[in-house]
Amino acid sequence: MTTSPRLLAFAGSLRKDSFNRKLIQTLAEGAREAGAKVTLLELRDHALPLYDGDIEAAGMPNAVRTLQSMMAEHDGLLIATPEYNGAYPALIKNxxxxxxxxxxxxxxxxTLFAGKIAGLCSASPGGLGGLRALLTLRDALAKLGMWVAPSQVAVGRAxxxxxxxxxxxxxxxxxAVQRVGAEVTTATRRMRLQ
Ligand SMILES: Cc1cc2nc3c(=O)[nH]c(=O)nc-3n(C[C@H](O)[C@H](O)[C@H](O)COP(=O)(O)O)c2cc1C
Structure with missing residues (x-):
């Protein structure tokens, strides 16, 4: 492979002092050290309305086209997710x-997701660290055709x-968090070789 894997990284929180925004930096660091080019995406900068078919029918919001282009330009995803009531947040789903x-x-x-690789971590003030959010997000990404790295870290007592x-x-x-980023980088390289 001639070019470095390009990974898009974001935290699933809009909160200024988000623990997951801190965590995504470490996940990205691990990927960069393994040779990936990582783009940190701040979801607050691309505010989307709640999905509504009528809004879509009236014309796709510019922020959607921007995010679709970003997704097309990257080989995989790194996500640090909060846990809300036992699942990943509506912000990520939306x-x-x-x-x-x-x-x-x-x-x-x-098609922007299919066959690409994702790496997940979570952070929460609770003892389980958002583990249940990881499980639900893993399922959602698999449904979109992504390969989700087996390693993950739920950071408790955030x-x-x-x-x-x-x-x-x-x-x-x-x-351990950095290794998740490195695993996604290595797997993306292997996937590209095939
Ligand atoms: C609606 C809501 C539901 C929550 N449910 C959970 C939960 O199920 N498990 C958990 O560990 N923390 C839960 N929390 C606490 C979050 O983990 C905490 O707010 C965390 O700081 C959010 O991530 P952030 O710091 O990246 O914004 C919940 C918070 C909110 C606002």
């Missing part, structure tokens, strides 16, 4: 749903585990 809608040229938006710069203070935990 984003995936809009991107999956038909492209400008009429092709299915799901209010206590990041330093002032947003780094995980526990070296083993930081390495």
């Amino acid at each position: 984003t995936l749903d809009w991107i999956s809608r038909p492209l400008d040229d009429g092709k299915a938006g799901t 209010g206590e585990v990041f330093d002032d710069q947003g780094n995980l203070t526990d070296e083993r935990q930081r390495s």
Whole structure:
């Protein structure tokens, strides 16, 4: 493969002090160290309405076209997800749903996901670290045709585990999160070779 894998990374939270926004940095770091080019996407900068077929029929929002283009330009996804009531947040679902809608040229938006690789982590102030969100998000991405990396890390007690710069203070935990990013990078390379 001649070019580095390109990965699109985002946190599924709009909150300024989001733990998952901190976590996505570490996930991205692991991918970069393994040779990927990572684009950090801030969902707040691409505000989407709640999916509504009438809005779509009236004309696809520009933010959807922008996100579809970004997805087309990348080989895979890195996502740090919060857990809301035992599942991944509506923000992520809404984003995936809009991107999956038909492209400008009429092709299915799901083709933007199919055969690409995703890596997931989660952070939560609770003890389980958002583990249930990881399971539900894994399913949703598989439905879109993505291969989801087997490794994942649910970071619990999130209010206590990041330093002032947003780094995980526990070296083993930081390495485990970085390994997820590295795994996605390596798997993307292998996938491209075939
Ligand atoms: C509607 C709602 C439901 C939540 N449900 C859960 C939950 O099921 N499990 C959990 O661990 N935390 C839950 N939380 C707490 C979130 O983990 C916490 O708000 C976290 O900081 C969100 O991620 P962020 O820091 O990246 O924004 C919930 C929070 C909200 C607002």
